[in-house]
Amino acid sequence: TLYRNGPGTYEINNDIKTSFNHAFDGFAFIQKYNIDGQSQLVRFRASFIKSRAYTQSLENSRLSVRQFGTDPCKSIFGRFQSLFRSTDPTTYSDDTGVTVQIVHNQLLALTETLAANILDPDTLELIGPLITIPYTQSLDSEIMTITTAHVMHDDKRQMTIGYSGRVTRKGHWLDIIFISDEPSNQDKTEEDDDDVDKWISANDRFISITDKMSSTGKDYNRRIKSSTKLYRFPYEYACYMHSASISEDYLILTEIPYHFNTFYAIWTSISGGTLTDMFKWNGKTMPTYFRIISLDTGEQIARIPGPAFFTFHHINSYQNKHNKKQIIVDICAFDDPRIINELYLDKLRQNIFPSGAGYLRRFQLDLDKKTCIEPNANARQAKGDHYYSYAHSLIPIQFELPRINPRFITKQYRYIYCVRALPGRLFDALIKLDVESKQEVGLWEEECTSPSEPIFVPRPDANYDQEDDGIILSIILDQQSKRSFILVLDGITFKEVARTYLPMHIPLSFHGNFY
Incomplete structure (x- = not known):
């Protein structure tokens, strides 16, 4: 079964006057594709996630909570007040439209606020919110909490890893959580139910979305609470960290110089800006810091400065087999965060497309020497809008939404399997990159189509000698017929194996997973 998540609509009740501002703002639209190869049948189900943000907005015919690039507050006082009242439910959205993950055998829809939603994996109906993660608890003088939707699973230690940046008026904190796969062995007691109820009632910001939480939702919250460890670190510059990666022994975080700025936040509240306006790019004067955390102990091992860059997605990290204190980190990197402003809908609707996506950059971290080098630095002459990342790229092709086996x-x-994104052309082809030969070795493109993130599914009996032995799944939007289809590619040849048309068009979804 393939699950996908992403924006399903950018308007409320089909009213263009209620249009959101940014491509990241649309209401979460969850999809399920149950693929039966023997009968050559795909069972398809899709639904908007019935979050508080979604249901209240439809009831009121206007946006009820702040999204990534859209703020519903009309008055200066309202915007300023919402900034400094973190427990006010209008200060965050529970519209979880970034990705889906299975944690503790339960399907979760995730986003970058402190909200996560528990979904029924069969019906896709909302079971309830996940509110027992440690960073959902309020901090003194808290302004906002920014989390990752891209939680990671450590197969070696059988745990899920997540993190969040906590912004307060008294300082910033980085919260890292390890959620063990092993549930508590204790039988549930009345005290456990009381404990979850107290957690809910003590958390004012959740009252409006937990008043009807089912016993299934409570039981899952209790299970997560008993399985989670928290590690908290001082955070000098709270930054935007969409994703991270893990190696065999370490969590690798990239603290890019795209920092939350209190003055910008106050001015944004006064001037009517959005969340995106609260961050300042300091890449000309500050580095990116690679923060390395032990997966065994949760301790910080190193914080290593490196070149300034912007990124959404880590691709993979691994340790040198001859020196375990050396880590290779591959990232889809941009020179700066201009892509965020290029994804406002007023530009996209005028066919003003972004100046291209990121390039593959490789960083080699030495934990003993506390150094970061780029083995491919200045491999080619700089050119184009993203000249620095181009010059340092392992493969000189712009792409996004990278996945691996x-x-x-x-x-x-x-x-690497990814979506090509050239300047002025938003997601026009699927490509396969070879990091050994440093070349594009596979291409699928079709006129008037827009592909989504390619998900690699390994052949069940494949061995490690044939890394690309499997299939690629991608949901493709046919712009002419206004229908979408599931595309299946052979992982080795990158040639089409099959396609199945859906009874509707699927808006461009961001992420998904195959289970």
Whole structure:
């Protein structure tokens, strides 16, 4: 079964006057594709996630909570007040439209606020919110909490890893969580139910979305609470960290110089800006810091400065087999965060497309020497809008939404599967990159189509000698027929194996996973 998540609509009740501002703002639209190869049948189900943000907005015919690039507050006082009242439910959105993950055998829809939603994996109906993660608890003088939707699973230690940046008026904190796969062995007691109820009632910001939480939702919250460890670190510059990666022994975080700025936040509240306006790019004067955390102890091992860059997505990290204190980190990197402003809908609707996506950059971290080098630095002459990343790229092709064979996460690998995104053309082809030969070795493109993130599914009996032995799944939007289809590519040849048209068009979804 393939699950996907992403924006489903950018308007409320089909009213253009209620249009959101940014491509990241649309209401979460969850999809399920149950693929039966023997009968050559795909069972398809899709639904908007019935979050508080979604249901209240439809009831009121206007946006009820702040999204990534859209703020519903009309008055200066309202915007300023919402900034400094973190427990006010209008200050965050529970519209979880970034990705889906299975944690503790339960399907979760995730976003970058402190909200996560528990979904029924069969019906896709909302079971309830996940509110027992440690960073959902309020901090003194808290302004906002920014989390990752891209939680990671450590197969070696059987745990899920997540993190968040906590912004307060008294300082910033980085919260890292390890959620063990092993549930508590204790039988549930009345005290456990009381404990979850107290957690809910003590958390004012959740009252309006937990008043009807089912016993299934409570039981899952209790299970997560009993399985989670928190590690908290001082955070000098709270920054935007969309994703991270893990190697065999370490969590690798990239603290890019795209920092939350209190003055910008106050001015944004006064002037009517959005969340995106609260961050300042300091890449000309500050580095990117690679923060390395032990997966065994949760301790910080190092914080290593490196070149300034912007990124959404880590691709993979692994340790040198001859020196375990050296880590290779591959990232889809941009020179700066201009892509965020290029994804406002007023530009996209005028066919003003971004100046291209990121390039593959490789960083080699030495934990003993506390150094970061780029083995491919200045490999080619700089050119174009993203000249620095181009000059340092392993392969000179712009792309986004990278995926690899999941069996090679934390291991030395060879192939990346991604969506090509050239200047002025938003997601026009699927490509396969070879990091050993440093070339594009596979291409699928079709006129008037827009592909989504390619998900690699390894052949069940494949061995590690054939890393690309499997299939690629991608949901493709046919712009002419206004229908979408599931595309299946052979992982080795990158040639089409099959396609199945859906009874509707699927808006461009961001992320998904195959289970």
